Amino acid sequence: MELKGSCHCEKVRFTVKSHTPAPFMRCHCTICRKTNGGGGYCINIMGLYKTLKVQGEEYLRKYQAMRDKETKELCGNIRHFCGECGTHLYAYDRKYADYVYPVASCIDTPLPEVDPITNVYYILTKDKANWVVIPKGAKHTFDNYPDLSLEDWHIKNKKLVD
Ligand SMILES: [Zn+2]
Numbered sequence: 001m002e003l004k005g006s007c008h009c010e011k012v013r014f015t016v017k018s019h020t021p022a023p024f025m026r027c028h029c030t031i032c033r034k035t036n037g038g039g040g041y042c043i044n045i046m047g048l049y050k051t052l053k054v055q056g057e058e059y060l061r062k063y064q065a066m067r068d069k070e071t072k073e074l075c076g077n078i079r080h081f082c083g084e085c086g087t088h089l090y091a092y093d094r095k096y097a098d099y100v101y102p103v104a105s106c107i108d109t110p111l112p113e114v115d116p117i118t119n120v121y122y123i124l125t126k127d128k129a130n131w132v133v134i135p136k137g138a139k140h141t142f143d144n145y146p147d148l149s150l151e152d153w154h155i156k157n158k159k160l161v162d
């Protein structure tokens, strides 16, 4: 399906094709905590990089975070923001060059709903802020990274779309 996304001030708009649009993975890592508003986590979905079309590219600002401040290891993701309103739009990682990872909350197209107890994956919970509450009974929580990829989750949960 084609997804439309935009920042809050609408200076940046984009479209991208995605067969994995379900917003099921909540990342609580130290980087997502601070770069994604007040919720304490970020949800990225996945699109096909070669289909990404961006309007207002001149407003984009990029940020490559340091994953580990002691070893100075960089995070592979390059996060793209609107320089005008600060909305985090998507991340791109050269290691996974065929894909782009839009932030679910800036997608204007309705996305599939995911049950927070049975199907949402809560990841990097070792870095979670203490006040962020994971619903009681949540079936999939991970101290670190999850045991399957975005695409595998969509196949397993029959949410893959054309
Ligand atoms: Zn903006």
Ligand SMILES: [Zn+2]
Pocket: 027, 028, 029, 030, 031, 032, 033, 042, 124
């Ligand atoms: Zn994260």
